[in-house]
Amino acid sequence: MKYLLLLCTVGHLVWTKPNSECSNPLVETINSKNTTWKAGVNFPGETPAEFAKKRLGLLGNHQDPNFHPEKKVHPVGRKTVIPPSFDARDQWLECRDVIDNIRDQGNCVSCWAFAAAEVMSDRLCILSKAELKFEFSPQDLLSCCPHCGYGCGGGYAFAAWIYWQERGIVSGGDYNTNTGCKPYEGLAYLNNTTPTCKTYCTNTNYTIAYDNDRRIGASYFSMSENIQQIQYEIMTNGPIQASYKVYEDFTTYKEGVYQYTYGAELGGHAVKIIGWGSENDVPYWLVANSWGSDWANLKGYFKIKRGSNECGIEANVIGGIPLYDSDPTTDPVTDSPDGTGSAMKAMSSALVLLLNGFIFFILYQ
Template sequence: MKLYVILFTLILLIGFCTSTNQLHARRSLQDYVDSFVNTGKIQLRGGVLKLNDTVIRQIWSFFKAKYRRIYSSNRQEGERLRIFVRHLKYVLKSNFKKTRTYQLGLNQFSDWTLAEFDALKKGLKVSRSLARFYQRHYHARRLKRNLQKHRYNDRRFSDNWFDKVLNQDQHNNDTSSLPKTFDWRTKTVVSPIKSQGGCGSCYAFASVAVLESVYAIKTNSKNVTEFSPQQIVDCSNNGNSGCYGGLFQPTIEYFKEKGGKIATDASYPYVGRTDESCRKDGINEIDLGQIEYIDIPVGDEKQMAEVLINNGPIFIGLDADSELFMFYKSGVLKIDNCPNDREDMDHAMVIVGYGYDEKLKLPYWILKNSWGVKWGESGYLRLIKDADNMCGIATMASYAKLT
C-alpha cells in the first residue's frame, strides 16, 4: 500500500513539474511580469515604482525556470539577481510611460550586464582607419560638389580619384514614386531569423543575410539558399576578427578573392566559436558570380529606400548601446539623443523593408536581427525612419551587387 502511495505521489509531482515547465515554455517572461501589473501588484505612483520582494522573488523564480539558469553559488546568484532587478525596474518604468512608441520586455538577457551584452551579442568592429575612411568619404563628396560648383580644376582631384574614393552608384533622390510601404519578406527572398549566440558575429550574419537575398533576387528563386556565417567567422580574417567583430566590406572582399564562392549553411553549420580552423573540404559552395559592395552616402535615408527596392536588403550599422535595444519587444523604437557617429556603431543588422504605423503616425525601417526569434517582433526591429539618421542607421549603410 505504501508503495502505491509513493508511486502515486511521484506521478503527481512529475505531472506538476511537466505542466509547470510547459507553462513556462508557452508564456513569455514579460507576460508574466505584466500579470502583476494588471492585478495592481506592481504600480507606478508619483514616479516611484511600487514593487515588493515577494513579487520580485516570484518573477525571479519564473525567469530561472524558463531559461534554465543554474548559478554556481549563492553569491553569484545574488549578483545576477541584483542585475535582474535593475533591468526589471528599467523595463517597468519605460512601459509605464504613456508617450512611448514601443514596448520593452524582459527576456533571456535579463541577468546580463550591458557590458556582457555588448561583448556577446554585437560585433560590428569600426577601426580608427575605417572611421577615417568614412570621414574621407564624406569630405570627398563635399569637396567634389564644391569644385564642380566653382569650376575649379586640379589634377589631384580628378573624377577618377573621386569615383575611386566614393565607390558608389549614382541614384535619383526623387522618391515620390516609391511605395509608402515595402517588405522583401513578402517576396520569399529573406531567410529565417537566426541567433549568433555568445559570439560577436553580427557582421557575419548581416553579410550572409544580404547575400542570401540578393542571390535569390538575381536567380528569381522561390526558395532562399541559406549561406554560412561560420565560414566568415573562420575564414575571412583580413579585416575581420571572428567572434570579436568585423565588417561588411572585408567580408565581401573575402568572397571576391574566392571567385564569388560561398558555402551553404547546411554544409558549413554555425558553431559560434572562433577556434575552428577554416574548412576547405566537404563543403558545398554556391557561385554568386561577380560581386561588389557599394556604400550609400552617409545620412541619405531617401537613397536607402531606393536602393532597398531596386537592389535588395541593405547592411547597416547601429549604435545599439542601450537597454532599449537589449529589451525591445515591439513597436517603433525611437531613442532621444541616440548617437550616429561612425565610431559609435557597434551592431550590424539588415534592412529588409519599411512601412508606416497608422496608429503611431510614424514611418519606420524593418530590420532583421541575429538575436533569435524570441527577441523583438519575432526577431525583427522597427526603427523610426527619416528621423535624422536615428542611431546611425544611415551612417554605414552598404549593399551588394551581383552580376
C-alpha cells in the first residue's frame, strides 16, 4: 500500500560556499524581489545542497488511489467564529511547554516521524488537560514502524499515524536529552543512519517498561483543503501535521511570511501547524519546524502564506485523537475510554495484541 512518501534525498545542486550573506547569490536574488519575507544564511559554512541533504525531508508523490483515509468534516457555517489570529501555545497555556518544544531531527531526514510525534504529544496534553505531558518518541517510529518507509531515507505520513493507532509509540525526547523511554539516537542525529528497532527502553534511567510505556491513538484522519475546516480543527483539538513542497529559496528563510519566490523544487517536508495570523495584511500559518530552535529568526518557527495552498501545505493535512483515560489503573495500550467505540475495551490484553497484529498485517498486504 502506498501513501504520501516523505523522502530524504536531494538532486545535485551546484553552489559556491558563501562567506557571508552578501556573497550568497540566492539570498541576494530573493531579497532583491522585495517579497513578503527575508532571506539569509541559516547555517554558515554549509552550501544549500549540504543544508538540504541534512535537513529536508523530500516529498515523493506516491499515493495509492484506492487508499482513502477518513476525511474529517466539522460543522462549520456562517455563524462559526474563526478569530483573525490563533496560537495554540496561548490557547492551552497549561500545555505551552509541550507545544512550544521545538525539536531537532539533526542529520537524519526524519521530518515525517518528528512532525507526527510532536502533534501526538500536543494533542494528548490538550486532551488530558495537561495531566499527561507525554513526549512521543520519533526514534520509536523511525526504527520500529516496518511500513512507515525507509527511516532516515524518508517515510509515509499516514503510515506513522496507523502505526500509532495499531501498535502504540513510547516516550522519548531529543538527542542527548535522556528524556523518556527511547530518546533520539546519535546514530540518526549525527550520521543519518536508521538505528535498529529496540523493543526496550534505551534510557536506562527510565523506570517504566517499554510495553507499559506505549500509548496509542483512538483515530486518525485527513482534512479537506478548506481553510476554515483546518482552523476549526486546530482550535478544537490542537496542532496538526502538514506536508508541503520545498523549493531552493526556503533553505534561506529568516523571517516574514514565506511564499515561493525563486528556485527549483527540491521535494517536500513535514511540519506542525500551531496557529495563524496576518503580517502586513498577508495571512499566514504559524508553523513549528524540526530543525532546532536556533534555525531562522523565529526560534525554530516560520510563517507561510495562508489561503492559497502555498506549496501544497493546505492539501496535505493530518490529525488524530489520542486514546486517553483519566483512570490511572487502566492500560493505555489495551484499555479504551468510554466514547471511543473501540472493540478493544472488552478484550483481555492478550487478545487485543493478537487482534492488533492481525489488523496491522492485513492493512499492509
